[in-house]
Amino acid sequence: MKDDREKRRLKAAVIGLGIGMAHVAGYLKSEDVELYAVCDLIPQRLSCVGGTFESGSMLCLRPLFSPDVLGKRWEEIGVKVSRSYEEILNDPEVDIISICTPDYLHHEHLRSAMRHKKHIMLEKPVSINLEDTESLKEEIADYERQICIGYEFRVNPVIKRLKEYVDRGELGVLQAFSLYHFRTPFRRDKWNQWIQKREFSGGLVIEETCHWFDLARYITGKEIDSVHCVTASGVHDDFDFEDIAYIQGTYEGRGIFQISHALTGFDFSLQITIHGSKGTLWAGLKEQSYSSLDNGATDYYGIVSKGVPGGLPTDAIIETFGEEAAEPWNIQEMVVEFCHDVVEGTPVRASYDDGIDSLRIAVAALRSADVLGESS
Numbered sequence: 386m387k388d389d390r391e392k393r394r395l396k397a398a399v400i401g402l403g404i405g406m407a408h409v410a411g412y413l414k415s416e417d418v419e420l421y422a423v424c425d426l427i428p429q430r431l432s433c434v435g436g437t438f439e440s441g442s443m444l445c446l447r448p449l450f451s452p453d454v455l456g457k458r459w460e461e462i463g464v465k466v467s468r469s470y471e472e473i474l475n476d477p478e479v480d481i482i483s484i485c486t487p488d489y490l491h492h493e494h495l496r497s498a499m500r501h502k503k504h505i506m507l508e509k510p511v512s513i514n515l516e517d518t519e520s521l522k523e524e525i526a527d528y529e530r531q532i533c534i535g536y537e538f539r540v541n542p543v544i545k546r547l548k549e550y551v552d553r554g555e556l557g558v559l560q561a562f563s564l565y566h567f568r569t570p571f572r573r574d575k576w577n578q579w580i581q582k583r584e585f586s587g588g589l590v591i592e593e594t595c596h597w598f599d600l601a602r603y604i605t606g607k608e609i610d611s612v613h614c615v616t617a618s619g620v621h622d623d624f625d626f627e628d629i630a631y632i633q634g635t636y637e638g639r640g641i642f643q644i645s646h647a648l649t650g651f652d653f654s655l656q657i658t659i660h661g662s663k664g665t666l667w668a669g670l671k672e673q674s675y676s677s678l679d680n681g682a683t684d685y686y687g688i689v690s691k692g693v694p695g696g697l698p699t700d701a702i703i704e705t706f707g708e709e710a711a712e713p714w715n716i717q718e719m720v721v722e723f724c725h726d727v728v729e730g731t732p733v734r735a736s737y738d739d740g741i742d743s744l745r746i747a748v749a750a751l752r753s754a755d756v757l758g759e760s761s
């Protein structure tokens with residue numbers, strides 16, 4: 386005899402098994418939803434759970450899987466396999482779709498999933514073309530299923546703590562938000578090298594700085610009303626877009642922000658500073674416990690430090706975070722929370738409108754840097 390929760394268990398499918406493998410981990414962890422099918426075009430990725438983990442980009446996702454599923458054929462764990470997105474969409478058993486295909490396909494894949502009335506977890510960016518998204522706004526407003534955008538930093542414990550401080554008013558009047566991201570170039574082992582061409586990925590600012598525009602809005606609760614960007618390129622010549630972007634702007638009403646984003650690193654650092662009239666927050670995130678940037682002196686993944694302007698370092702309130710602050714765990718958690726929101730009918734973590742807002746800022750930034758053609 387099934388209990389109530391079991392009776393209303395919905396079924397999910399993941400399309401695209403690169404980062405989509407972290408979505409798989411989310412559905413496998415969810416108590417609300419069951420993983421029903423996976424879909425990709427690459428046979429190796431369809432061969433088994435973690436078929437992407439031999440080398441390269443997706444190795445970092447391996448810890449999300451327990452040994453009893455890792456390496457098993459999908460069928461062995463009761464998951465259907467398909468090479469056809471259409472087949473998955475036409476399957477009435479599928480209630481929820483994670484769209485984890487390359488950026489330039491998001492809009493088309495979102496529209497077809499909407500035609501089939503699925504709940505949708507869409508990876509960022511919502512599209513690489515702003516006009517596409519504006520044209521869909523009304524349909525989205527009337528859509529009777531849930532759509533969530535893959536802005537998983539919103540569930541990162543470090544980001545949650547920053548937002549709690551801000552929401553409790555502990556910083557006083559917000560004056561400024563600053564984010565610094567130093568990282569290695571995008572991995573070159575993507576399907577058909579889509580990420581290396583602006584035509585397919587939107588370039589650095591649309592592909593990834595969209596995360597940081599989202600955090601600049603989400604943590605502060607303020608809207609950005611002006612943006613200016615300068616870019617530099619010529620480091621990674623096989624990428625046809627900016628390697629580095631420096632972006633500044635203002636918030637509606639009061640406040641300024643700046644973002645520094647570079648693909649020229651040899652390690653990973655994400656730092657956020659938030660300045661208020663009564664308090665200052667400093668946060669750092671690493672990709673793994675070892676970092677060359679502090680000579681291996683720390684083993685945490687994330688840190689939040691809160692002080693007062695002009696205060697003493699010894700008076701700061703400091704908190705550190707473990708592996709749960711790393712991105713793969715955040716993506717898994719975002720999916721788990723999405724499943725819960727679908728079942729309970731509660732608001733999703735990041736809406737389609739949030740996706741449009743960060744894309745709009747990205748496009749405005751690139752226009753100010755004069756690197757986009759007329760059609761963008």
Ligand SMILES: NC(=O)c1ccc[n+]([C@@H]2O[C@H](COP(=O)([O-])OP(=O)(O)OC[C@H]3O[C@@H](n4cnc5c(N)ncnc54)[C@H](O)[C@@H]3O)[C@@H](O)[C@H]2O)c1
Pocket residue numbers: 400401402403404405424425426427430442468469470485486487488490508509510535536537574575576577592712716
């Ligand atoms: N939220 C995050 O932090 C985060 C992190 C990494 C990637 N992403 C996003 O996830 C998406 C995928 O990126 P990735 O790094 O996994 O790329 P990838 O190239 O490794 O994987 C994409 C997969 O999609 C498959 N695919 C393409 N067209 C398809 C189709 N029509 N039907 C079925 N499968 C198809 C490809 O075979 C490939 O395996 C991108 O939009 C990227 O921006 C988000």
